[in-house]
Amino acid sequence: MTSLADKKVAIIGLGLLGASLGLALQKSGIRRLGWARKSETRSWCLEHNVIDETAENVTDVLRDADITVLCLPIPAISQFIVEHASEFKTGSIVTDIGSDKGVIVDAGEKALKPYGVYFIGSHPMAGTEKSGCQAAFAELYDNAEIFVTYTPESDPAALDTIEQFWHLLKIARVKRISPEVHDDLVAHTSHISHLLALALTLSVLDCNSQEEEALRYNGCATGFRDTSRIVSSSPVMWREIIENNQSAVVAAARKCEHIYHEIVSSIEEGDFDRFEMLFGRGKFLRDKWMDYKKAQRDQLEQK
Amino acid sequence: MTSLADKKVAIIGLGLLGASLGLALQKSGIRRLGWARKSETRSWCLEHNVIDETAENVTDVLRDADITVLCLPIPAISQFIVEHASEFKTGSIVTDIGSDKGVIVDAGEKALKPYGVYFIGSHPMAGTEKSGCQAAFAELYDNAEIFVTYTPESDPAALDTIEQFWHLLKIARVKRISPEVHDDLVAHTSHISHLLALALTLSVLDCNSQEEEALRYNGCATGFRDTSRIVSSSPVMWREIIENNQSAVVAAARKCEHIYHEIVSSIEEGDFDRFEMLFGRGKFLRDKWMDYKKAQRDQLEQK
Numbered sequence: 001m002t003s004l005a006d007k008k009v010a011i012i013g014l015g016l017l018g019a020s021l022g023l024a025l026q027k028s029g030i031r032r033l034g035w036a037r038k039s040e041t042r043s044w045c046l047e048h049n050v051i052d053e054t055a056e057n058v059t060d061v062l063r064d065a066d067i068t069v070l071c072l073p074i075p076a077i078s079q080f081i082v083e084h085a086s087e088f089k090t091g092s093i094v095t096d097i098g099s100d101k102g103v104i105v106d107a108g109e110k111a112l113k114p115y116g117v118y119f120i121g122s123h124p125m126a127g128t129e130k131s132g133c134q135a136a137f138a139e140l141y142d143n144a145e146i147f148v149t150y151t152p153e154s155d156p157a158a159l160d161t162i163e164q165f166w167h168l169l170k171i172a173r174v175k176r177i178s179p180e181v182h183d184d185l186v187a188h189t190s191h192i193s194h195l196l197a198l199a200l201t202l203s204v205l206d207c208n209s210q211e212e213e214a215l216r217y218n219g220c221a222t223g224f225r226d227t228s229r230i231v232s233s234s235p236v237m238w239r240e241i242i243e244n245n246q247s248a249v250v251a252a253a254r255k256c257e258h259i260y261h262e263i264v265s266s267i268e269e270g271d272f273d274r275f276e277m278l279f280g281r282g283k284f285l286r287d288k289w290m291d292y293k294k295a296q297r298d299q300l301e302q303k
Numbered sequence: 304m305t306s307l308a309d310k311k312v313a314i315i316g317l318g319l320l321g322a323s324l325g326l327a328l329q330k331s332g333i334r335r336l337g338w339a340r341k342s343e344t345r346s347w348c349l350e351h352n353v354i355d356e357t358a359e360n361v362t363d364v365l366r367d368a369d370i371t372v373l374c375l376p377i378p379a380i381s382q383f384i385v386e387h388a389s390e391f392k393t394g395s396i397v398t399d400i401g402s403d404k405g406v407i408v409d410a411g412e413k414a415l416k417p418y419g420v421y422f423i424g425s426h427p428m429a430g431t432e433k434s435g436c437q438a439a440f441a442e443l444y445d446n447a448e449i450f451v452t453y454t455p456e457s458d459p460a461a462l463d464t465i466e467q468f469w470h471l472l473k474i475a476r477v478k479r480i481s482p483e484v485h486d487d488l489v490a491h492t493s494h495i496s497h498l499l500a501l502a503l504t505l506s507v508l509d510c511n512s513q514e515e516e517a518l519r520y521n522g523c524a525t526g527f528r529d530t531s532r533i534v535s536s537s538p539v540m541w542r543e544i545i546e547n548n549q550s551a552v553v554a555a556a557r558k559c560e561h562i563y564h565e566i567v568s569s570i571e572e573g574d575f576d577r578f579e580m581l582f583g584r585g586k587f588l589r590d591k592w593m594d595y596k597k598a599q600r601d602q603l604e605q606k
Contacts, residue, residue, distance in 0.1 A: 199563035
């Protein structure tokens with residue numbers, strides 16, 4: 001496939017990510033079908049030029065689409081594929097936006113292959129703490145890094161098409177990755193941060209007395225605020241994310257537990273030279289990463 | 304002592320906290336003596352109206368001051384008190400700005416009592432990631448919470464005077480606290496955040512290969528940036544802070560390790576209802592704390 005101009009894309013699920021995708025594709029020339037469970041959401045998205053057309057019945061949308069992007073919560077993605085496997089257009093490609101890939105890619109490939117439909121997993125590193133189509137905006141995907149998955153089952157042409165599709169947006173880059181490497185990566189870069197921030201919050205704010213609570217409430221400042229920020233996310237969403245990346249999360253979290261234990265032991269044993277060395281190593285690594293990110297931003301701005 | 308107007312305060316150490324204290328006291332009417340090890344720092348602070356007078360020899364400053372504020376790194380505070388114990392003015396009061404209190408208050412009381420000099424520990428919750436007198440500004444202490452310590456050894460009049468002294472600044476409030484309760488508090492609200500952020504940074508950025516590093520560097524985003532921010536602080540300073548609060552830090556850190564272990568175990572055992580319940584509890588507590596801080600800010604702005 002050399003051009004996407006005459007193709008139709010279906011966006012299933014018109015929340016923050018789905019509706020922002022519709023808005024970002026406005027000027028691409030690609031025909032945008034859209035569907036959401038609630039008819040009010042479909043109407044709102046049609047009125048606000050998030051999509052070009054919709055249908056009451058999702059089957060009518062799926063039959064018509066060359067590319068279907070499932071913008072649903074993680075468990076709903078696999079469920080939707082299994083329930084609607086026979087309804088996608090033969091030869092079409094299905095992708096998604098879920099932040100776990102192993103479970104979804106496995107379900108997608110198995111369910112769709114019998115129907116001659118291709119599945120390629122995607123994970124755009126984009127989002128805000130908000131949700132719903134009314135929080136959507138065209139720039140959500142700007143400068144995002146997008147992962148697309150490949151497996152021994154992946155169709156090379158379908159993979160190319162999904163990469164081309166994401167390049168219709170103003171993204172930073174598309175990175176091919178195996179579902180296993182992806183899930184290990186996000187376990188480290190995102191999922192265990194949430195477990196640590198949660199442990200901190202429970203340690204500090206779950207108090208034994210009102211007096212202790214009053215002290216802690218006043219004593220916590222910007223350091224605590226930043227370290228604990230991600231604990232204000234949705235517990236249901238994080239349950240779903242962690243549940244669908246169980247083994248990679250447990251492996252990364254246990255490694256981190258071991259390192260934390262080593263840090264605390266250096267303090268308990270009074271080996272403060274070792275503690276300072278570990279802190280120095282952490283500072284060196286974080287400062288290096290911040291420098292890398294800054295250089296990357298500068299480069300993107302010069303484009 | 305009913306008024307501080309005719310008193311002299313000596314600021315020992317003219318770094319970020321000491322020089323900002325000088326600037327903040329400019330309009331208070333209190334006479335500001337100042338001393339720093341480097342003569343260039345003393346000259347710069349005189350020229351920029353950070354202090355009213357100085358001397359080459361620190362003894363000349365100490366002999367003249369009714370209140371001495373030690374604005375030095377934590378280990379230097381205790382060292383300074385011990386070395387110069389006989390040089391403070393009889394009947395004068397010595398305080399400090401260190402973020403650990405047990406070790407400092409103990410050293411201060413023991414060393415100064417034989418000379419008829421009072422020690423009251425202070426800990427203003429103020430600072431930035433910068434250092435040095437040229438980073439100082441008059442507003443650093445604005446709206447800060449200041450802890451002052453009391454022990455069975457504390458002189459009630461000296462405690463009152465130090466409270467009055469801090470009220471010369473535009474602070475939010477002064478809170479009396481025992482050194483033990485203070486050190487347990489900061490272990491929770493500040494110190495263990497640093498240990499967790501350090502464990503996370505080492506887990507994520509200490510890589511096994513260049514390929515893994517490239518993936519991790521791109522994969523880390525705003526969540527990681529915020530959770531790891533405090534690891535970019537000074538390793539030497541944090542070694543000193545932790546070293547001087549060893550037992551409270553170890554107790555708080557082990558409790559947090561236990562909670563973290565429980566969170567990871569809920570995932571490993573596939574008990575995601577329990578995981579969601581823990582996350583929900585964390586979100587509830589953090590959101591409640593954020594609401595409290597917002598209400599407090601709104602109230603201060605109305606003043």
